[in-house]
Amino acid sequence: MRLTALFLFLSTTLCTLAQEKVLRIGILRDRTFRNVLVMSQRGVCTVFADGERKGEIQVNDGLRVDLSGKSLVAKSLNLSVTAKERIELVPRMETSGLRLRLPESKLAERTYPGGITITVEGNNLRLTNAVPIEAYTAGVVQAEAGKEHRQEYYKMQAVSCRTYALCNVRKHAPEGFELCDGVHCQVYHGACRQDSITMAVEATKGMVMVDADIKLIHALFHSNCGGETMNAEDLWSKREPYLRSTVDEYCRQEPHATWQRTFTRKEWVGYLEKRFNVKSADRQALEPLLNYEPTCRDIFMGNTTHRVPLKHVREDLKLKSTFFSVTTTGEQVVLNGRGFGHGVGLCQEGAMHMARAGKNYTDILRHYYTDVHLVDVNSLDFFRDEDPSTGSAGPKR
Numbered sequence: 001m002r003l004t005a006l007f008l009f010l011s012t013t014l015c016t017l018a019q020e021k022v023l024r025i026g027i028l029r030d031r032t033f034r035n036v037l038v039m040s041q042r043g044v045c046t047v048f049a050d051g052e053r054k055g056e057i058q059v060n061d062g063l064r065v066d067l068s069g070k071s072l073v074a075k076s077l078n079l080s081v082t083a084k085e086r087i088e089l090v091p092r093m094e095t096s097g098l099r100l101r102l103p104e105s106k107l108a109e110r111t112y113p114g115g116i117t118i119t120v121e122g123n124n125l126r127l128t129n130a131v132p133i134e135a136y137t138a139g140v141v142q143a144e145a146g147k148e149h150r151q152e153y154y155k156m157q158a159v160s161c162r163t164y165a166l167c168n169v170r171k172h173a174p175e176g177f178e179l180c181d182g183v184h185c186q187v188y189h190g191a192c193r194q195d196s197i198t199m200a201v202e203a204t205k206g207m208v209m210v211d212a213d214i215k216l217i218h219a220l221f222h223s224n225c226g227g228e229t230m231n232a233e234d235l236w237s238k239r240e241p242y243l244r245s246t247v248d249e250y251c252r253q254e255p256h257a258t259w260q261r262t263f264t265r266k267e268w269v270g271y272l273e274k275r276f277n278v279k280s281a282d283r284q285a286l287e288p289l290l291n292y293e294p295t296c297r298d299i300f301m302g303n304t305t306h307r308v309p310l311k312h313v314r315e316d317l318k319l320k321s322t323f324f325s326v327t328t329t330g331e332q333v334v335l336n337g338r339g340f341g342h343g344v345g346l347c348q349e350g351a352m353h354m355a356r357a358g359k360n361y362t363d364i365l366r367h368y369y370t371d372v373h374l375v376d377v378n379s380l381d382f383f384r385d386e387d388p389s390t391g392s393a394g395p396k397r
């Protein structure tokens, strides 16, 4: 029976191309505006008002949409449309997109793959981009990874960003879209214009990371782990079998491998006393906090009766990481730190180093995420019946 099912699954996968998922991204939500100009990137674009088809705009034409009272008024060279709730623009060609300008803002013109819906919220317009997931992934990799990386690094980023997006599609459900375009979700400024990234996304098309239970993973990452990543539970108290501490030799010579901060003895002791009630007269309690050398990633500073959680020290003093030593000489206290960021999951500078050293993207992902599987997102429903977005709750990366 199982064999028959597998055969059917393989034949349908080979014979038909699964429909690509379309994501609804809330774009430019950090701005307020009452008008917008939208142009077709290639070919004609169909205009809908409150769900009803009203006509088309040509490639050289633009549709300007204004908020007038509580209604939307849209005009192009040959079209004049009003809507109560929403105006929708859908390019006729699947591979096309829309160029967008905010006439009263200095924002440079942007091109978005897929369609755009314009709605009203209070006294402002709201935009949602309905974008096929592969085009969205390429846009995010361009905005998040930057230029001049190795191809394997871009492939690794593509799998991570795609996994993150699908794992978090319920993040903005009450607002009527799936993900926003800022750091809260993943930075996205529209279509990708870098060929090397488009190729990396194409080469990993549909590929996502799942754990042993075939659940999409929280693909957490940080800038530099300082030579050792952390267990998820050491930071957020929730254990994840794929977010395990890993020794990392690849990031130790990278730009954010080390940092230093200096305090006066008075400042340091004053902080420990005020925050953790470590009495300055209690030498036994204080000494391990004046001279402290971690042998590996610790959760608490020093071996003392007072519990001094390193994550609180990092937050309070805005340190780059929780991975540091303390050396006191006379009136000076020096913190010598390693790494930058929370230290859980993938270490970006280590991953860049691995890509430069000729490792492929699957090696990189498996180095930082323990016992994960790379699968085609379209096969997830075959392995289990539940919604692939299950597990969207969890720590933000």
Ligand SMILES: [Zn+2]
Binding pocket: 171, 172, 179, 180, 181, 182, 184, 185, 186
């Ligand atoms: Zn968001």
Ligand SMILES: [Zn+2]
Binding pocket: 224, 225, 226, 227, 228, 248, 250, 251, 252, 347, 349, 350
């Ligand atoms: Zn590292």
